[in-house]
Amino acid sequence: MGNGKNDTQGYAAFLKANEGRSLSKFEYLYMVMRTSAISNDFYIFFSKLFCPTVVVKGEGYFIEENFDSDRYQECIDQGQTSSEIAGWLNLVEITALFEDMSYEGACALSVIISDCWSVTLAREFPASGFISKVLFEDELGEVYVTLCKA
Structure with missing residues:
Protein backbone atom coordinates (compact mmCIF):
# COMPACT_ATOMS: atom_id res chain seq x y z
CA MET A 1 0.00 0.00 0.00
CA ILE A 38 -8.43 7.56 -17.48
CA SER A 39 -7.99 7.51 -21.25
CA ASN A 40 -7.82 4.26 -23.17
CA ASP A 41 -4.30 5.21 -24.32
CA PHE A 42 -3.19 5.18 -20.70
CA TYR A 43 -4.14 1.53 -20.28
CA ILE A 44 -2.18 0.54 -23.39
CA PHE A 45 0.86 2.57 -22.35
CA PHE A 46 0.70 1.25 -18.79
CA SER A 47 0.60 -2.33 -20.05
CA LYS A 48 3.77 -1.60 -22.04
CA LEU A 49 5.56 -1.06 -18.73
CA PHE A 50 5.11 -4.80 -18.14
CA CYS A 51 5.19 -6.05 -21.72
CA PRO A 52 7.35 -3.61 -23.71
CA THR A 53 8.31 -3.73 -27.34
CA VAL A 54 12.01 -4.56 -27.57
CA VAL A 55 13.87 -3.30 -30.65
CA VAL A 56 17.41 -3.92 -31.87
CA LYS A 57 19.74 -1.01 -32.66
CA GLY A 58 23.23 -2.11 -33.60
CA GLU A 59 24.32 -4.55 -30.91
CA GLY A 60 21.87 -3.19 -28.35
CA TYR A 61 18.36 -4.15 -27.30
CA PHE A 62 16.09 -1.28 -26.35
CA ILE A 63 12.68 -0.71 -24.81
CA GLU A 64 10.96 1.03 -27.72
CA GLU A 65 8.54 2.98 -25.52
CA ASN A 66 11.47 4.55 -23.66
CA PHE A 67 13.89 4.94 -26.58
CA ASP A 68 15.33 8.39 -27.37
CA SER A 69 16.88 8.39 -30.86
CA ASP A 70 18.59 11.77 -30.38
CA ARG A 71 20.26 10.67 -27.15
CA TYR A 72 21.23 7.36 -28.77
CA GLN A 73 22.90 9.18 -31.65
CA GLU A 74 24.74 11.52 -29.27
CA CYS A 75 26.18 8.51 -27.44
CA ILE A 76 27.17 6.80 -30.71
CA ASP A 77 28.88 10.04 -31.83
CA GLN A 78 30.83 10.01 -28.53
CA GLY A 79 32.19 6.57 -29.39
CA GLN A 80 29.99 4.41 -27.17
CA THR A 81 28.70 1.12 -28.50
CA SER A 82 24.99 0.45 -28.70
CA SER A 83 25.29 -2.33 -26.12
CA GLU A 84 26.96 0.13 -23.70
CA ILE A 85 24.27 2.73 -24.32
CA ALA A 86 21.40 0.31 -23.75
CA GLY A 87 21.71 0.13 -19.97
CA TRP A 88 21.25 3.89 -19.67
CA LEU A 89 18.63 4.48 -22.33
CA ASN A 90 16.48 1.60 -21.08
CA LEU A 91 16.55 2.88 -17.50
CA VAL A 92 13.10 3.47 -16.01
CA GLU A 93 12.84 4.95 -12.52
CA ILE A 94 9.92 3.20 -10.88
CA THR A 95 9.91 5.49 -7.85
CA ALA A 96 9.42 8.50 -10.16
CA LEU A 97 6.51 6.84 -11.97
CA PHE A 98 4.78 5.88 -8.72
CA GLU A 99 5.61 8.79 -6.41
CA ASP A 100 2.96 7.88 -3.84
CA MET A 101 4.19 4.30 -3.53
CA SER A 102 6.41 3.28 -0.63
CA TYR A 103 10.01 2.36 -1.37
CA GLU A 104 9.25 -1.24 -0.43
CA GLY A 105 6.28 -1.27 -2.80
CA ALA A 106 8.41 0.19 -5.60
CA CYS A 107 11.03 -2.51 -4.97
CA ALA A 108 8.42 -5.26 -5.21
CA LEU A 109 6.88 -3.75 -8.35
CA SER A 110 10.32 -3.36 -9.94
CA VAL A 111 11.03 -7.06 -9.49
CA ILE A 112 7.73 -7.91 -11.20
CA ILE A 113 8.48 -5.54 -14.10
CA SER A 114 11.99 -6.96 -14.46
CA ASP A 115 10.62 -10.51 -14.51
CA CYS A 116 8.19 -9.52 -17.27
CA TRP A 117 10.99 -7.91 -19.29
CA SER A 118 13.06 -11.07 -18.86
CA VAL A 119 10.22 -13.15 -20.28
CA THR A 120 9.96 -10.81 -23.27
CA LEU A 121 13.70 -11.08 -23.89
CA ALA A 122 13.69 -14.86 -23.55
CA ARG A 123 10.73 -15.22 -25.91
CA GLU A 124 11.79 -12.75 -28.60
CA PHE A 125 15.60 -12.60 -28.30
CA PRO A 126 16.83 -15.71 -26.47
CA ALA A 127 20.43 -15.34 -27.70
CA SER A 128 20.65 -11.56 -27.12
CA GLY A 129 23.07 -11.70 -24.22
CA PHE A 130 20.91 -9.05 -22.53
CA ILE A 131 19.19 -9.24 -19.16
CA SER A 132 16.65 -7.23 -17.25
CA LYS A 133 18.07 -5.82 -14.05
CA VAL A 134 16.68 -4.01 -11.01
CA LEU A 135 18.86 -1.32 -9.45
CA PHE A 136 18.10 -0.52 -5.83
CA GLU A 137 19.42 2.85 -4.60
CA ASP A 138 18.54 2.43 -0.93
CA GLU A 139 20.28 5.61 0.21
CA LEU A 140 18.40 7.73 -2.34
CA GLY A 141 15.12 5.83 -2.02
CA GLU A 142 15.08 5.15 -5.76
CA VAL A 143 14.47 1.97 -7.74
CA TYR A 144 15.20 1.46 -11.44
CA VAL A 145 14.63 -1.26 -14.01
CA THR A 146 16.74 -1.59 -17.15
CA LEU A 147 17.80 -3.90 -19.96
CA CYS A 148 21.55 -4.26 -20.28
CA LYS A 149 24.31 -6.53 -21.54
CA ALA A 150 24.74 -9.51 -19.22
Missing part, protein backbone atom coordinates in the same frame (compact mmCIF):
# COMPACT_ATOMS: atom_id res chain seq x y z
CA GLY A 2 1.29 3.45 -0.85
CA ASN A 3 2.09 6.16 1.60
CA GLY A 4 0.66 9.17 -0.20
CA LYS A 5 -2.55 11.00 -0.89
CA ASN A 6 -4.24 8.14 -2.74
CA ASP A 7 -4.33 5.82 0.29
CA THR A 8 -7.89 6.90 1.16
CA GLN A 9 -8.99 5.57 -2.21
CA GLY A 10 -6.91 2.39 -2.17
CA TYR A 11 -7.81 -1.25 -2.01
CA ALA A 12 -8.16 -1.29 1.80
CA ALA A 13 -10.65 1.59 1.64
CA PHE A 14 -12.55 -0.24 -1.11
CA LEU A 15 -12.81 -3.35 1.08
CA LYS A 16 -13.90 -1.30 4.08
CA ALA A 17 -16.60 0.48 2.06
CA ASN A 18 -17.89 -2.91 0.90
CA GLU A 19 -17.66 -4.59 4.29
CA GLY A 20 -19.24 -7.99 4.42
CA ARG A 21 -18.72 -8.79 0.75
CA SER A 22 -16.06 -11.03 -0.66
CA LEU A 23 -14.30 -8.90 -3.29
CA SER A 24 -11.41 -9.74 -5.55
CA LYS A 25 -8.56 -7.47 -6.52
CA PHE A 26 -9.94 -7.49 -10.07
CA GLU A 27 -13.26 -6.14 -8.77
CA TYR A 28 -11.27 -3.27 -7.28
CA LEU A 29 -9.61 -2.77 -10.66
CA TYR A 30 -13.02 -2.70 -12.39
CA MET A 31 -14.26 -0.12 -9.88
CA VAL A 32 -11.24 2.13 -10.47
CA MET A 33 -11.63 1.83 -14.23
CA ARG A 34 -15.34 2.71 -14.06
CA THR A 35 -14.96 5.64 -11.68
CA SER A 36 -11.77 7.27 -12.96
CA ALA A 37 -11.33 9.49 -15.98
Whole structure:
Protein backbone atom coordinates (compact mmCIF):
# COMPACT_ATOMS: atom_id res chain seq x y z
CA MET A 1 0.00 0.00 0.00
CA GLY A 2 1.29 3.45 -0.85
CA ASN A 3 2.09 6.16 1.60
CA GLY A 4 0.66 9.17 -0.20
CA LYS A 5 -2.55 11.00 -0.89
CA ASN A 6 -4.24 8.14 -2.74
CA ASP A 7 -4.33 5.82 0.29
CA THR A 8 -7.89 6.90 1.16
CA GLN A 9 -8.99 5.57 -2.21
CA GLY A 10 -6.91 2.39 -2.17
CA TYR A 11 -7.81 -1.25 -2.01
CA ALA A 12 -8.16 -1.29 1.80
CA ALA A 13 -10.65 1.59 1.64
CA PHE A 14 -12.55 -0.24 -1.11
CA LEU A 15 -12.81 -3.35 1.08
CA LYS A 16 -13.90 -1.30 4.08
CA ALA A 17 -16.60 0.48 2.06
CA ASN A 18 -17.89 -2.91 0.90
CA GLU A 19 -17.66 -4.59 4.29
CA GLY A 20 -19.24 -7.99 4.42
CA ARG A 21 -18.72 -8.79 0.75
CA SER A 22 -16.06 -11.03 -0.66
CA LEU A 23 -14.30 -8.90 -3.29
CA SER A 24 -11.41 -9.74 -5.55
CA LYS A 25 -8.56 -7.47 -6.52
CA PHE A 26 -9.94 -7.49 -10.07
CA GLU A 27 -13.26 -6.14 -8.77
CA TYR A 28 -11.27 -3.27 -7.28
CA LEU A 29 -9.61 -2.77 -10.66
CA TYR A 30 -13.02 -2.70 -12.39
CA MET A 31 -14.26 -0.12 -9.88
CA VAL A 32 -11.24 2.13 -10.47
CA MET A 33 -11.63 1.83 -14.23
CA ARG A 34 -15.34 2.71 -14.06
CA THR A 35 -14.96 5.64 -11.68
CA SER A 36 -11.77 7.27 -12.96
CA ALA A 37 -11.33 9.49 -15.98
CA ILE A 38 -8.43 7.56 -17.48
CA SER A 39 -7.99 7.51 -21.25
CA ASN A 40 -7.82 4.26 -23.17
CA ASP A 41 -4.30 5.21 -24.32
CA PHE A 42 -3.19 5.18 -20.70
CA TYR A 43 -4.14 1.53 -20.28
CA ILE A 44 -2.18 0.54 -23.39
CA PHE A 45 0.86 2.57 -22.35
CA PHE A 46 0.70 1.25 -18.79
CA SER A 47 0.60 -2.33 -20.05
CA LYS A 48 3.77 -1.60 -22.04
CA LEU A 49 5.56 -1.06 -18.73
CA PHE A 50 5.11 -4.80 -18.14
CA CYS A 51 5.19 -6.05 -21.72
CA PRO A 52 7.35 -3.61 -23.71
CA THR A 53 8.31 -3.73 -27.34
CA VAL A 54 12.01 -4.56 -27.57
CA VAL A 55 13.87 -3.30 -30.65
CA VAL A 56 17.41 -3.92 -31.87
CA LYS A 57 19.74 -1.01 -32.66
CA GLY A 58 23.23 -2.11 -33.60
CA GLU A 59 24.32 -4.55 -30.91
CA GLY A 60 21.87 -3.19 -28.35
CA TYR A 61 18.36 -4.15 -27.30
CA PHE A 62 16.09 -1.28 -26.35
CA ILE A 63 12.68 -0.71 -24.81
CA GLU A 64 10.96 1.03 -27.72
CA GLU A 65 8.54 2.98 -25.52
CA ASN A 66 11.47 4.55 -23.66
CA PHE A 67 13.89 4.94 -26.58
CA ASP A 68 15.33 8.39 -27.37
CA SER A 69 16.88 8.39 -30.86
CA ASP A 70 18.59 11.77 -30.38
CA ARG A 71 20.26 10.67 -27.15
CA TYR A 72 21.23 7.36 -28.77
CA GLN A 73 22.90 9.18 -31.65
CA GLU A 74 24.74 11.52 -29.27
CA CYS A 75 26.18 8.51 -27.44
CA ILE A 76 27.17 6.80 -30.71
CA ASP A 77 28.88 10.04 -31.83
CA GLN A 78 30.83 10.01 -28.53
CA GLY A 79 32.19 6.57 -29.39
CA GLN A 80 29.99 4.41 -27.17
CA THR A 81 28.70 1.12 -28.50
CA SER A 82 24.99 0.45 -28.70
CA SER A 83 25.29 -2.33 -26.12
CA GLU A 84 26.96 0.13 -23.70
CA ILE A 85 24.27 2.73 -24.32
CA ALA A 86 21.40 0.31 -23.75
CA GLY A 87 21.71 0.13 -19.97
CA TRP A 88 21.25 3.89 -19.67
CA LEU A 89 18.63 4.48 -22.33
CA ASN A 90 16.48 1.60 -21.08
CA LEU A 91 16.55 2.88 -17.50
CA VAL A 92 13.10 3.47 -16.01
CA GLU A 93 12.84 4.95 -12.52
CA ILE A 94 9.92 3.20 -10.88
CA THR A 95 9.91 5.49 -7.85
CA ALA A 96 9.42 8.50 -10.16
CA LEU A 97 6.51 6.84 -11.97
CA PHE A 98 4.78 5.88 -8.72
CA GLU A 99 5.61 8.79 -6.41
CA ASP A 100 2.96 7.88 -3.84
CA MET A 101 4.19 4.30 -3.53
CA SER A 102 6.41 3.28 -0.63
CA TYR A 103 10.01 2.36 -1.37
CA GLU A 104 9.25 -1.24 -0.43
CA GLY A 105 6.28 -1.27 -2.80
CA ALA A 106 8.41 0.19 -5.60
CA CYS A 107 11.03 -2.51 -4.97
CA ALA A 108 8.42 -5.26 -5.21
CA LEU A 109 6.88 -3.75 -8.35
CA SER A 110 10.32 -3.36 -9.94
CA VAL A 111 11.03 -7.06 -9.49
CA ILE A 112 7.73 -7.91 -11.20
CA ILE A 113 8.48 -5.54 -14.10
CA SER A 114 11.99 -6.96 -14.46
CA ASP A 115 10.62 -10.51 -14.51
CA CYS A 116 8.19 -9.52 -17.27
CA TRP A 117 10.99 -7.91 -19.29
CA SER A 118 13.06 -11.07 -18.86
CA VAL A 119 10.22 -13.15 -20.28
CA THR A 120 9.96 -10.81 -23.27
CA LEU A 121 13.70 -11.08 -23.89
CA ALA A 122 13.69 -14.86 -23.55
CA ARG A 123 10.73 -15.22 -25.91
CA GLU A 124 11.79 -12.75 -28.60
CA PHE A 125 15.60 -12.60 -28.30
CA PRO A 126 16.83 -15.71 -26.47
CA ALA A 127 20.43 -15.34 -27.70
CA SER A 128 20.65 -11.56 -27.12
CA GLY A 129 23.07 -11.70 -24.22
CA PHE A 130 20.91 -9.05 -22.53
CA ILE A 131 19.19 -9.24 -19.16
CA SER A 132 16.65 -7.23 -17.25
CA LYS A 133 18.07 -5.82 -14.05
CA VAL A 134 16.68 -4.01 -11.01
CA LEU A 135 18.86 -1.32 -9.45
CA PHE A 136 18.10 -0.52 -5.83
CA GLU A 137 19.42 2.85 -4.60
CA ASP A 138 18.54 2.43 -0.93
CA GLU A 139 20.28 5.61 0.21
CA LEU A 140 18.40 7.73 -2.34
CA GLY A 141 15.12 5.83 -2.02
CA GLU A 142 15.08 5.15 -5.76
CA VAL A 143 14.47 1.97 -7.74
CA TYR A 144 15.20 1.46 -11.44
CA VAL A 145 14.63 -1.26 -14.01
CA THR A 146 16.74 -1.59 -17.15
CA LEU A 147 17.80 -3.90 -19.96
CA CYS A 148 21.55 -4.26 -20.28
CA LYS A 149 24.31 -6.53 -21.54
CA ALA A 150 24.74 -9.51 -19.22
